[in-house]
Amino acid sequence: MLSKKTQYAFQALMYLAQKKNNEPVLIAEISKKKKIPLKFLENILLELKKAEILDSKKGKGGGYFFAKNPKDVQLATVMRLLDGxxxxxxxxxxxxxxxxxxxxxxxxxxxxxxxxxxxxxxxxLEKKTIADIATKQNHIVKSV
Amino acid sequence: MLSKKTQYAFQALMYLAQKKNNEPVLIAEISKKKKIPLKFLENILLELKKAEILDSKKGKGGGYFFAKNPKDVQLATVMRLLDGxxxxxxxxxxxxxxxxxxxxxxxxxxxxxxxxxxxxxxxxLEKKTIADIATKQNHIVKSV
DNA sequence: ATTTAATGCTTTCTAAAAAAACGCAATATG
DNA sequence: CATATTGCGTTTTTTTAGAAAGCATTAAAT
Incomplete structure (x- = not known):
């Protein structure tokens, strides 16, 4: 099973990928919207930044945003980074x-x-990317 | 990653499957041959017995043996049992x-x-069985 | 029956990892 | 300078993995 850490990471990355124009997003906003413990998320985002998947800006108007195109971030890369x-x-x-x-x-x-x-x-996992999971695939409706 | 528990289980099951005639094997023998901590192995084998994969006999000449044919024990079953x-x-x-x-x-x-x-x-994992992994596949020699 | 050789089973311990929180430092903006 | 925000080492808490202990139970041999 994926650890919470990796699950949170995927949720945060999906959230960021859905923002237009790759504008900085507050940790607090992601934390709130995705119900991820703030301080834990802080660490996760920092790791993603060190791995050059994300980048960040401090101060007013700051926050986190993608350092590379979400379609170039493999799921496998995120999993290896956070879960081994x-x-x-x-x-x-x-x-x-x-x-x-x-x-x-x-x-x-x-x-x-x-x-x-x-x-x-x-x-x-090496073929699918953050861009793939960020695209909501609502057109595939399961019949219950 | 598979837990040690499941890894030990696979080793023990492979060892038992390689015995002829499905004769009872001592926990201590498996423990020694496969370098598995005795008391830990005891618990693992007990779980496998409760799941009706193995059976056991107490007293002299006792030990563990298969309750079903190793070719009917899926790897997935063992993993779910011990690792979830x-x-x-x-x-x-x-x-x-x-x-x-x-x-x-x-x-x-x-x-x-x-x-x-x-x-x-x-x-x-639902197709491959203990019988598959117990058969040493030495005929496939990798060139180094 | 008694002894001995085995497993059965519950409990407890320890250590490591996962999850989360704290507090202050650093930095950017206006 | 004031304020907003991330950076980051430390600490704490919780959970899980891994292992050990100890006594109970059963079966066989004599």
């Missing part, structure tokens, strides 16, 4: 690889399958 | 569904994509 590995096992991770202790990787059936799982995930 | 949801968001989980607080699901772009991710995962 996307893979289910670190011995299969591309960005956070660690050898597993009692497993030789060759000849480990679990390893092979977890690579498949990883690839299936990345195929989606 | 496979989905990345609970609002998208089939077995552990919970409504998300600030999201209406229809019209939430994240929701739709996380459903795709879930399905991609389940396609693999």
């Amino acid at each position: 590995p996307i893979s289910l096992l670190s011995c299969v991770s591309l960005y956070f690889y660690e050898k597993c202790n009692n497993c030789d990787e060759r000849g480990c059936g679990l390893h092979l399958i977890m690579e498949q799982v990883r690839d299936a995930n990345l195929k989606i | 949801p496979i989905s990345l968001l609970s609002c998208v989980s089939l077995y552990f569904y919970e409504k998300c607080n600030n999201c209406d699901e229809r019209g939430c772009g994240l929701h739709l994509i996380m459903e795709q991710v879930r399905d991609a995962n389940l396609k693999i």
